[in-house]
Amino acid sequence: MDGFPNTKYRTIETRRIAGSLGAVVSGVNLAEPLTDDVLAEIRLALLENLVIFFRNQDMTPERLLRFARHWGDIHLHPYMAGMPDHPEVLELAKKAGDKRNFGGDWHTDQMFAPRPAMGTMLWAKQVPDAGGDTLFSNQYLAYEALSDGMKRLISGIRGMCVGDRKKGGATRAAVNAATISMKTIEPPPDMPKVSPHPLVRTHPETGRKSLYIGGHVHYLEAMTEEESAPLIQYLYQHSQRPEFTCRFRWEPGSLAFWDNRCTMHFAINDYPPDTRVMHRVTIRGDEPF
Numbered sequence: 278m279d280g281f282p283n284t285k286y287r288t289i290e291t292r293r294i295a296g297s298l299g300a301v302v303s304g305v306n307l308a309e310p311l312t313d314d315v316l317a318e319i320r321l322a323l324l325e326n327l328v329i330f331f332r333n334q335d336m337t338p339e340r341l342l343r344f345a346r347h348w349g350d351i352h353l354h355p356y357m358a359g360m361p362d363h364p365e366v367l368e369l370a371k372k373a374g375d376k377r378n379f380g381g382d383w384h385t386d387q388m389f390a391p392r393p394a395m396g397t398m399l400w401a402k403q404v405p406d407a408g409g410d411t412l413f414s415n416q417y418l419a420y421e422a423l424s425d426g427m428k429r430l431i432s433g434i435r436g437m438c439v440g441d442r443k444k445g446g447a448t449r450a451a452v453n454a455a456t457i458s459m460k461t462i463e464p465p466p467d468m469p470k471v472s473p474h475p476l477v478r479t480h481p482e483t484g485r486k487s488l489y490i491g492g493h494v495h496y497l498e499a500m501t502e503e504e505s506a507p508l509i510q511y512l513y514q515h516s517q518r519p520e521f522t523c524r525f526r527w528e529p530g531s532l533a534f535w536d537n538r539c540t541m542h543f544a545i546n547d548y549p550p551d552t553r554v555m556h557r558v559t560i561r562g563d564e565p566f
């Protein structure tokens with residue numbers, strides 16, 4: 278059993294898995310169409326817990342997309358190829374021999390896009406017997422824990438976010454192509470190389486402020502990379518503090534739904550000879566403010 282039950286919901290039950298964020302939702306079969314009442318409670322559970330988890334869900338790409346579309350349009354990944362019959366669904370596959378995994382650093386999804394993903398749904402098709410957990414971090418708490426001086430300092434600053442950033446001379450897409458069994462694609466011609474986003478963003482539904490400092494922040498607006506690095510590094514380390522996080526242990530059929538507007542996540546790469554296969558859908562978000 279995960280956590281402690283929350284009894285205020287009528288159609289679902291939620292149990293927190295950590296003090297800062299994350300709850301397992303039960304009483305829902307996502308393979309079936311859902312009523313408006315259930316959807317409204319899932320929305321509330323997401324806003325309250327920032328990331329919610331469902332166990333034993335019999336999902337197909339069509340069912341995953343049907344559930345995701347309740348939250349908005351699907352956001353296509355500009356650099357990674359979707360499944361041949363379902364381009365909106367990414368199959369994240371890490372197989373024996375792959376050196377890297379997808380999402381193995383602290384980030385929030387598609388922060389490099391002018392309208393980053395509002396939310397992400399990830400369904401576990403195959404998981405290792407041990408390992409392959411995902412960490413999540415509450416960025417409201419990360420912002421609130423900063424001093425007043427730091428909050429003032431960063432309030433007007435925008436981070437310049439880059440998707441296909443060079444690492445050791447090679448682009449991220451080229452590194453991915455060489456080290457993980459997932460196909461990369463050329464981004465659409467209108468995809469900007471850099472997207473500026475505020476370091477402190479306001480959640481459009483809760484009105485709360487959070488830190489917005491994923492691994493895609495390359496430098497700060499109107500500063501050089503060298504000038505930006507110490508502040509970016511400080512905020513990035515701060516955003517990952519253990520007391521802001523939870524850790525989710527996957528089982529086949531588990532589904533996670535997280536709010537990218539106030540969380541970060543990290544897929545742990547600790548299962549070298551094993552295979553992990555996940556299906557991921559991201560939902561289009563607003564321009565951060």
Ligand code: SIN
Pocket residue numbers: 369379380381397399410411542543544545555557
């Ligand atoms: C991701 O960053 O979307 C992948 C997370 C995971 O595979 O656990």
